[in-house]
Structures are given as C-alpha cells and as structure tokens.
Amino acid sequence: MSTRPLRALASLLLLCVLTVSACGSGERETITILGPWVGKEQATFEKVLADFEKQTGFNVDYTGTRDARAVLASNLHDGHPPNAAVLSTLGDLRAYAASGRLSPVAAGLPAGRGGDLTTVPGPDGARPYGIVVKASVKSLIWFPRTLAPGVRDRLGKARSWDELAAAASGLGRPWCLGFADKSASGWPGTDWIEDILLHRAGGEVYDAWVSGTLPWTSPQVRAAWQTFGSVVAAGSGDSLVTGYAAASARMFEPRPGCALAHGGAFITTLGSGPGARDADFVPFPKGGDIEIGGDVLGVFDRVEATDALVAYLTKEPVQRKWIQEQGSGAFSLSRAVPPAAYPDPLSRRIAQTLADATSVHFDASDTFPPVLAEAFDHAVLEYVAAPSRLEEILAALDRVQKASPPGS
C-alpha cells in the first residue's frame, strides 16, 4: 500500500496545527477599564490608550460613565470587576486596598510631586495600590480679566487670608458661591474649608486633621469653618441651590453678580464656567502649600497587560502627551514634565504654581473614608443653611470619623 496519501494527510494536519498555533499566538490580550471620564476627557484618554495598544499589542476596552463608582460597586458585587478602574478619590483606593479587592501595582514607579500618595495599607501591609493618572491643581482664586487693575494688584499682593479678604471686601458681594452638584453637593464648600485650614494653620495641622489625629472640634478646624462662614455670609443667598459652574459664570455677566471664585484648575473646563481666555487667578494666600485632587488608577484583576498599562501611563512622554491635549484639564505630578510643556499660558502658570509649591497636599475630602467624605459634604450644606449649628455639626463629624477609620 502506498504511503503517499498518508504523508499528504499528515502534512495537511501539520499545516493546520501550525496555522492555528500561529493565529493563537497572534491573539492580543484585552483588558477592561472602567472610569468616570466621558465626552472630551474620554476622547483624550482613548487617544492615550490607542498609542498604548499600538506600542504594546494589548487591547484596552474603556467604559466611561459618570456613575463609575456605582457601576464598579455593582460589578464587584457580581464578581465581574474590570481589570482596572479609575477611582475619583484616594479614599476609594484606600477602602478597596484595605478590603483586599485591589492588587498592588509594580513597585519602583517614579514618585511625583506630592510624594507616594498611592501607597496605602492592604492585607499584606502598605504597598503601592495605584497611580495618580491625572491631577487637578486646586488652591486657586479666580477672577475675570476685566477686574479693575487696582483690585487685581491687591489680590496678587495678598500674603494672607486676611489681606485677601480685605482686598475682596470692596467688591460688594465678592464671592461666587454655588454648592449644588446633585448627589455630590457640598464639595465646593469642603474645598474652601480645606484651603483655609491648609493656608492659615499650615501643612502639619492639615495633615494631622486628614489623618484623624486632629479632631474636627479643634480650635484650628473650627476657625477654618468660621472663616468659611464669613465668606458665605458675604455671598449671595442662593448658594445652596446654585451649581458651582453657574455661580462662577456670574462673574462674566454684563452686570456681574460676583467677582471672585475659589476653585481648581478644572474651572476652565466647565461648560458654563470661566473659559481659559476670560479668567485669571492668584494662588490662595499664602503660597507655598498647595492642594491637589486627582484620579487614581487601581488594578482589580492584575494581568500582564495591566502591568504594562500602569508602567506606560507613568512614562514622561505619555504624561506630556496627555496634558497637551486641549481641554483635557490634566496636570502631571511628574517632576519630569516642566511647566513649559503645557499648551497655553494659563496652564503653564498653574503648572508653575504647582512646581513652586513647597508642600503638596491631596484633597482631604478625597482622602477621607467615603462615609466621612459624604458626611463632610452634608456638613457643609447644613452649616450654610444653619450657621448657628456649627458645634453640633463638628461634634457629629468627630463621631463619624471615630466610626470610620482610614481605609474603611
């Protein structure tokens, strides 16, 4: 019997096996990322991800939703978490790390400005559990470029809160205040109190308060609240039901309802808020200390591609590309990205303010455990509505803090 047909069959089978193997080895690993960025922010992030895919051969499937926190909680509950998620607060990172849901990221990533923000306690001790992918510079006082030069000069020269308040006092109702933001209402007030405490009492006191060693009823914290109360008293009476962006936009009306707005660099990206061309800023007096916020990438299901992505996002050229996208509102904590790398003069000045800071502190309410952060938001609203209840409010916050230690 001839062996030729058998040989031919064997060759064919071998070819099939090799073809299938070749195809199999060419399959690209796909990872899923959940995040709160939609619209322009999503488009910018997806550009960054497209370059990552091109360079590494991995696929990334990003889902952006404003309710990323709720969707993530639901996915975790169902046992189907994304490979990685962009968390809006360090408090969430701490909580997920402490519960063992997060995988540590590779050690040895370069620490940026602000230090090692994402090294937090987990089941096996403190380890890096994420990276700050996008920072926002806070501690800024905004005003329209049309503001009288004399006032602008006084604002720029103010070296303390009292000097700033004195400069603002000649502006009628100076402060544009809006605390409404649907389920997150109150946060603009928490930013106010944090900045007042940071710049009046100093970084050490601020850090002690954030870590829970300085009570809410301490004289320094109480004084910060009272100062905030004086700002509210000098603002318009509808701040509780006015949105933050809408309030800031009032300074640009033909007959401005206010002249100054406290807020982060993101104020320039808000649709109805001050545009980058119309607004100018001075750092919250006195300079030196600065507050930042940021979005943090945490890894829930660690695979080769998530390690590659974490390493990729921390690279200087990638950070540089991200901040240069118009409208991204992003600032890099990387020391390798100089202020000159930013795309417009205003961003460059904000970046310079960050670079000049002697001490960088993460937003306290974003660092608190979620329960305490929510209580802080509510406390601000309650205080604005009923300033006479300050002692009750602070005592209640102390109770919440005791019941929700860091990482809870």
Add this chain to the structure above:
Amino acid sequence: MPSTLASRAVAGNATSRRWSTPRWLWSATGLAVALTLVFWLAATSVLSRGQADVRGAKDRAAPAFVSARTAQAALADADRAAWQSARSGTIRLTGPGRQFRDDLTAAGDGLARLAQSDLGGAAGRDRIREVNAQVVAYQGLVEQSDAAYREGVPALGLAYLTYASDLLHDPADGPLARLGKIAERDRAAVEDLGASFWTGTGAVVTTGGLAAVLLTHLGYVQVSMARRFRRVLNLPLLAASALLLGLALWTATALGDVEHHFDAAAGGTLHGSDRTLLGQIGAADSAARSLARNGPDSGYRLNLTAANGSRASLDSALAKAAETGALPVGLPLLSLTAAALIVGGGLLRLREFPA
C-alpha cells in the same frame, strides 16, 4: 431549406426518444414532489422566522419598552409627589409620603422587568445598573431632605429636594433621560421587527408565488397525463392539488393575519401606548416644576391604570400576531400527504408500462 427540415425532424425524434412516457412521468412527478417540498420549506421558514420576530417583540422588545416608560413615568411622578409633600408641609409629618413610596416601588418593578427583557447586552446591563444606582442616590437625597425638614432646617430640606430633582431630570445622563433613551431604543426594536421581511407582505407574496408555481405544474401534469393516457383525471393528483390549494390559502391567510396584527401592534398600538405614557411623564414633570417654583399644584396624579391598559393592549395585539393556530402542524402534515398523493398518482400510471 429541405436539409434544415430534415435536421429538425431528426432532432424531434431524438427528443421523443429521450423523453419516453415513463421518463416524462418520473420527471414530472419528481419535480412536483420537489416543488411541494420547496413550498413546505419556504412556508415553514417564513412562518418560523416571522414567529421568531413576533416572539422577539412580544417577549423582549415590547415588555422592555413598556417597562422603561412605566419606570420613567413612576419616577417623574415620585418627584412630583415629593415636591407636593414639601410644599404642603406634610413632609415634616409623614416624609415624602405614600404616593412617593408607591411610585418608587412601581419604578423599581419597572426596572426589574426591564432588566429581565433588556435587549442591550452587557452594555445595556451596565446602563440599567447605572439607573438603579441613580434611583438609590435620588431616594437618598429625598431622605436627606425629609431629615432636614424634620430637624427644622427647611432651607436645607429644600436644597436637598432640588438636588434630588436635578439628579432625576439631568438631561444628559439623569435616570429619566436614560430611561427615555432605553424606551426609544426598544420602541425602535419593535418597529424594526414589525418591518422585517419575515412578517411583511413580501414573505406572503413569495410563499403565495411558490404555491402558484406548484399548482400550475400540477395542472400541467394533470392535462398532459390526460392527453397521453386518454383519461380525464388522475384522482390522486387531483386530491394533491386540492390539498395544496387549501394549504396555500391557509398559509397565506395565517401569514396575512400575522402581518396585519403585527403591523397594528408595532404601529398604532405601540404609538398609542407611547403617547399615553409620555403624556403622563410630561404632566408629572410639569406639575413638579410648578411645585418646585412654589407655584400651584396642578392636581395631576399618576394613572397606573392607563399605563397598565396600554401595556395590555400592546400585549393583546402581539398575542394575536403570535396566533397561527394549527398551521405549524398542518404545514408538514399536509405537505407530506400531498407529496405522497403526487407520488401515488405518478406510480398509478407507471404501472401501466411493462417493467
């Protein structure tokens, strides 16, 4: 010219040799059986694909649409009820009130039904999760408002109710807007299924056309047999023709009924339901806006009976479209019987030839 005539005569003889009567009989009978099977397969395909579309609309798209709209209407009314409790002062005594709670329960039921029948796949599940999370956040804000009113801080109570209402009505990604988008998608899905080839006139005409070809062929065979065998009728073939004519009429009537009822459901009934529910949503929104501005109470109340009536009429129209009687059984049974009669009719004549 003579040579042409001669060649034609030779060709004619060759043809008649090729098409001897037994061979013609086998071929004509075989073709008739093949056409019967093609008709059966085509009619069965149209029926099963059409019924799959009807079931898709009846079991998934239409319930998803009604659930999304009902949840939307209930949430809109919950907001109105909460504002009414706040403005009337009853919130200090009874919280946002029974109507608010009933509305939230109705919305929760609608969302649960939507999750069961949603057409959006994994992304759709995520959207429903987001809406659920937003509804929980909305409820939390109303509870905060309730607590603030009870603690005697009405400004804070009013603020929380405003936040809740703003969350609900956010035109970009609030739960009402999201549910509206889901409902529109599901309504479009019902309309698409209603416009599918398998439930349309095209499918009826195609099936009828095949039946006409089959019956024409059977008529031709009957006439040809009568000529070749000098007998008037082949009774089995006649019976097969009558059977297939009846089957074709039955099939065409049933498919026509499916088309008619599905058109009615995907058109008038669906749009009528949508109008009813959108009317309720609009009225609730308008009443809530008026109360939020401290304006007069319009007196509007959610009419769940009307909403349920809309659902029932849509269900009923789709149930009629899904009704095909005994056709799914009759189609193979009668087709095979007809095929057997055709074979019998052919064999009857073939037996007259020596083996």
